Amino acid sequence: MLAKGVLFGVKTKMILTFTICIIIPGIVFFVFFLQSYSSYVLDNVIENKENIMKEAQKNMEFRFEAYKNTSMTLYYNEAMKAYINQEEYAEENPLVNQFLSSIVNSDRYIAAAVLRLGDRIYGSGYSYQNLEDYFVRHEQDILAQKGRAMWNPTEVMTASYNQTPDNFSLGRAVNSELHNVGSFWIFFSSEIFNNIFKNSIFHEESTDYYMISEDYQIITSSNKEMTGSRGEEGLCRRAWETGNGNFLYEDEGSGKEKIVVCSYSDMTDWLLITVTDKSTAFKDVTEMKKASVIIGSLYVLFILIAYCFFSKEFFGPMKKLSRKLYNVTERKFEKIEETGRTDEMGMLMNNYNYMVDEIQALIENIREEEKAKNEEKMKVLSMQIGPHFIYNTLNTIKWMAVVNRQDNIKRMVESLVKLMMSVTYNNSEEITLKEEKALLESYVYIQKMRFTNFDVEYELPEEIQEFKILKLLLQPFVENCILHAFKGKAGVGQITIRFYEKGGVLEIDITDNGLGFDPDAITKNGNEKNEIDHVGICNVIERIWLNYGKEYGVTIDSAAGMGTAVHLHLPVICGGGEKNGESSDSRG
Template sequence: MIKRFLGHFRSIKYKFLFANLALLVILCSSIIYLWNVRTAQDTRISVGEYINEMLKITNDNLEVSLKDIYGLVNIAASDSDIVQILSKPSTISDAEYVQDDRKMRKYIAGLFTYKHYLNDITIAGNERNMYSLGHSVSFDFLTGQPWYGKLWNQEGATVLIPPHYNSDNPVTSSSQDDKVISIAKPVYGDNQAVGFVLADVRTQLLTDIFSSNLKGQVKMLVADTKTGNLIFKPQLAGLDQMASDSNAFAPIIQRIRNQEGSFYTRLGKVDYLIVYRYSPLTEWMMVALVPKSHLLEQFHQTRNLTLLISILFCGAAAIVSILVSSFLTKSILRLNRAINKVDGEHLHLQIQIKSNDEIGQLYRQFNQMVHRMKELMESTKRTEQEKRKAEIRALQAQINPHFLYNSLNTIKFLSVYQGADNIRKVTESLSKLMHIAMKDHSFITVAEELDYLQCYMNIQEFKYSNKFTYSVSVEDEMMICILPKLLLQPLLENALLHGIGPMKGQGMITLKGYRDGDLLIFRLQDNGVGMTQDAIDKIKSQKGENAGLGIRNVSSRIEMTFGHEYGVSVVSEPRLYTIVEVTLPAIERGEEDQYV
């Protein structure tokens, strides 16, 4: 199973498919991860900013409501009639007290207009001069409260009293709704305190304000920054028991350093986002608690939906990749199977691809290569057959030179026996020529080449009936150098046939050889009919007649053996002379292997 899988992975189709899927999975995973991190951060920031704005609105609403009460208290504390009434001693008559009480009740009732959360207003100077609308607490109860001492230590400032039970009998007021927030201010007359004004506001004000702006899972916590006590506690499932204990929220209050901000914390077994804001008027810290699960609920739903869509998209992309890879690699696989069937016996592709893309080009190029291979193999086969035939003919032809060589020796023996020196000389020279030609060596020494030329000239002297003279002048140091066999003979033959032969009179041929550094230079000169420059150019361009065959043959052999820097040069003057100069590298026996 594993081997089969690995075999598939070696296929270009599956490599293409796996590469696409891997790239797709990495891309989708990276995008989802970055989106998850960034969205979570943005969600926290957005929710924090939203809740902070709601806290600001809530605080503004609370301060507006409390400032109304502050205004009422300040008006009452500065009213001259109230100052006059509170300045009276406690020994006033009952009639005067009833008259003042009626007047004060009417005044207090006027302050209640459009103040829905105002529970009661108490104006008191002493135990007898105490006026309110239905307030049942005693003067001694009020003066015994902790806030009463602060009232006179604030030098006439208004005092905000956190939620408390304003009753002589707190047992009968056990409900949270029975608590009130009080605002008190001393009353001064003739630069001395004559009493105070106390306004009670129902804590329902806090509940209504906080509940109207922050709904759902978001709950409020309000703490007094001076005492650390909770002013308003959240009613949240799982936090009710903790909410009954102010110390449970102490870590939250301790982490607050600025006037506004947010952070994550854990209460009980639940993680919360804490958003807080400070109120300068009340000196309270308003804290909003948002469960993290609720905070990211919409985000998690979106994330899960995104994951589902990504999985479906990856599945669809996998199907598309399979189809596309199958389509793109179909021709490649067909070509691969066809190529695997090509061998020495089947030199043709059994498929046909008509596409104009790279695969079609590869098919056509490979098809052309196969055709060339087929033609080359057929050509090689024919060459081998011709080579075998040539070898057979060569073996057969070897008999003739040996037979001719033996026959010449017989003629030489008979000429000596009969005293025919001319026949002996020609036969002996021809026998030497054949002996040199029958040697297997491609290179011979300069001395051997000169002997060969001498034998050739001995035969030609009888042919031309002493029509020319022949002289050789070659430096001795050149004799041990080597050169290709029978290289100079065609030039000498060309001089006799086309230079000396057509002329009238005695001809002269000279061969000179000398060494110039690493070069061997042979200069063959005759006084024959010569050539024009056009004839020389035709010989060099290989367009000449038979007169140039020997020169071109020697020049080609030299260039093929030693390179283009060596060769033959011709200088001639019509009816005067022709000079053929041969340039060769100076090499000795043993160095010829690099040129063979």
């Protein structure tokens, strides 16, 4: 008997010991430590940036609130208020120019002030050449606010003397006592953000910052060339989805992972984001990873030394045993000499010798089995003579019927021969719809010799006759109609078989006007005796599932006295062996 081997060999035990006691604890420790430290670094970076960004936002909102109040002085100035309410602006009023000049001179970051009343435009500060275009883009949004202040993103404006300042604006609708009469605009230099974002985190080499509007327009940025342009869509979309928060983002250009922190301002509807290179922020973590690799290398070196020691003591004999096992694959069954060892190596050698004896015995048994199988094959070939003799005899009967002008007998024999030859000699699992219809016609003709109370009608369009179907798939349904549907029925039974393609699927309807039955009986316990051939129908369903998958199958609609409608849902398999435009090998 084959000796029972140990669960673990020597080599496995050694490797497992070092792995469990040294490598795994070391790896777990370093992984846990690095993950904890990485999380700490990430949280610290994010928290630091969030706090400073909040302070910057507060500072900006404080200053912007003052600018909003400045824009309201339009209504606090009684002379300006009276001028607006008169709603007559045909003549220029110097008072308006003085008022706008006072606003421009009140703050060094105010670049211009513009008042539009009817068709008249007053301005102070920069004289913008593209002001009309600016109004076209923004004035309707301003008017829609009905007097509330609205901040507009930074744009590159065109001023006199070829100046192109980067300005953003505060706009609000101007209303008289009765209705809207115009709009008021204060333009600001984007240089104001240099003062607001003067904290060192906004100027780190590894950090970029952006102030963006909801349509991804960059109001200000650490990269001054990007101010007034449209930001990267992927980053901006993700930032707006995050709102106040943070996320990690892979830069499309460099492929580097970035830490993105976002802060939203309710006042301006702008989003401040900082983008920091993760590799720079995680510089200390990277150094620790390098140290971990060095320590891991020392572990590996220690294990290699231990491995060499044990190899000399244990693995040498294993190599000798391995060579003997290789000889077995070359059909050289050589036993290994006994060493008298009682450890794992001794058990392996004893088991090897036992294995050699067993293999030789098995080879002899296989030879005997192959001999018996060949004898069975000869018997099968001999038995094939029987059906051939039957076909010859049936052909003789057919010709005797021809000589005696017995056409019914002749046709019945031909139908029987066709059915038998299809089952016996046609090894193909699938046949064309045309061939399946021919087999059904042969079967129906034979049955009409026995039952005369039914007719069968076929609807097979020319264009689908070469579609393929499993052989004799429809015969069980037709048989049930003939044997059961019309039993005891007055008048002639009618069976209709309709083939058609719909949506890339082959559909087959088999309907009769017979007595009907309960379709649920098909799923009942097999011990219950039913008149309908449920076994045949279940076999058809099983064949469809095995060949085409469970997305195809059979549905049956019937009720007592209402006839039966069988619907087959099958794949379209073309004559060339393709299913729905794919190779037939793809069938599940």
